[in-house]
Amino acid sequence: MKIVFHGANALTFFEGFETLLETPHELVTVSDTFDGAGDLEHYQTAEIIVGTHSRAEYPPTSAKLFQLPAAGYDGVHFPSLPEGCAVCNCFGHENAIAEYVMAALLARHVPLAEADRQLRQGDWHYWAGGPSGLRTELGAQSIGIVGHGHIGRTLAARALAFGMTVHVANRSPVSTPDYAATYGLADLTEMASHIDVLINTLPLSDGTAGIIGADVLNALGAEAIVMNVGRGPVIDEDALFEVLSTRRIGGAIIDTWYVYPTPDQPNPMPGHKPFHDLDNVTLTPHMSGWTNGTITRRQQAMARNVDRLARGQSLKNRVP
């Protein structure tokens, strides 16, 4: 099997990958722009491509498997893939994202940095017994998770362990006795009226763009928090900026965005609107799933798919 890792993102999954393979193989790395000697030829003769994107002008003519080292496949140009080429994605990021979410939510209730700063000056303000230093508890809150896939389920388990009241909205019906209520994606406004935290975990696909819009956001309470770890445009940008800039809701923690770096603009602000001017938003750069654990789990999933292809077995996580 000739396996080509294409581009910088794929390259981060290269080290150690070989040791996971049972299949005889040739491994090659190729730059995003095919500017190395032989890069394009390697790419076009590869049986397996590991990468996050393909382009119509560079068709991977021999590929039997286009393996994404990621969940999102919106960067793949499907029409230019050879007939019969399978496209598979992979997950393994759900633990990382759940840790990001719980860290961000807990940080709103436990003022560690401020308490440390004060105590180093002899200020015991947060000491138990002092009414002004009294905290709130995350476990007393309710969370509304939009999407019940890998991320949604993993996050729900941790939220339940903290005693949170968990609401779930999903395209297909969800039935789990641990949840306070479940909803269809048409009922997000109803769910919003019952929760303290609204979290989007949905990808960008047919029917998800903008489904968290003004109606949903305005149904949230004055102290409610919005999070996005799915894809930015699932939450309507103008509506989100409106409820944050007018302080209609308590705040937001946004990891997935409306504007991303490009070769021409490597350091953009992440929104068309100036979210970076708001003090009630935590802005992070699409980092929630990015851990060494994610890399290891994805490497294992990809290596198993390579072995399956070599043995003529069915592949895991075919998309779309």
Place this chain on the structure above:
Amino acid sequence: MKIVFHGANALTFFEGFETLLETPHELVTVSDTFDGAGDLEHYQTAEIIVGTHSRAEYPPTSAKLFQLPAAGYDGVHFPSLPEGCAVCNCFGHENAIAEYVMAALLARHVPLAEADRQLRQGDWHYWAGGPSGLRTELGAQSIGIVGHGHIGRTLAARALAFGMTVHVANRSPVSTPDYAATYGLADLTEMASHIDVLINTLPLSDGTAGIIGADVLNALGAEAIVMNVGRGPVIDEDALFEVLSTRRIGGAIIDTWYVYPTPDQPNPMPGHKPFHDLDNVTLTPHMSGWTNGTITRRQQAMARNVDRLARGQSLKNRVP
């Protein structure tokens, strides 16, 4: 029933307490130093005292129940209580403390504040795909919980939900299949050699002072973290300062201390050693259990005990 709330700490549990009582009652608040008119007489004629401390020179002569609104009862002068006076403590702080612990641990893996600061400047350093922004995962770590009471059990449940490997050390044997290993308190050095995080949840009582000493701390790995949410002196102060100041271990998050404010010294540094000069320690002022949820749960527990006393029923959480 004449119920006296004695002192500032008890006073934080006063508001709303009355609504929880089924028993006919008279409620009075009395200052820590008995400097209000009639304070001492109220205190001495109370059938129930709610407070965290008593003193030999002010014996509560009529008390049938000395009810602590807290877990620790080292402030009670038992010999000067009337014969037959029950002393009861209460908990309800375990959820709050578990949130503090998990918030502090997760914060070491998810650099939210730094990522936010960078992205506001157009810096996408932590973006998925960039090797230098790769995080670690808490769920990959192992935790050693010293003490398997209210706090230890509640914390263990949350750690397990994150996928952590949980070790438990306790005075009496613990047998739970979810734990990787359990130990007696004589085996803390053995446990320390297997864990990434060592957490003390033990109170200060017979045999616990200093049981986490140099031998135990030196058995930890170079990246290990120590936390204390039990009582400060359970961890030997000199030994702890030594491993932190020499950077023998990764760091510490310390909430319970060796020095506390007094009327004469309201703003002390929390150790006899200069922990406040170390940058590998998070210092917080005994705040981990201090939430509105803790107050509510303790009010309910205390009100139930008042009602039980009035009905001649057995009391909950008698100490020592």
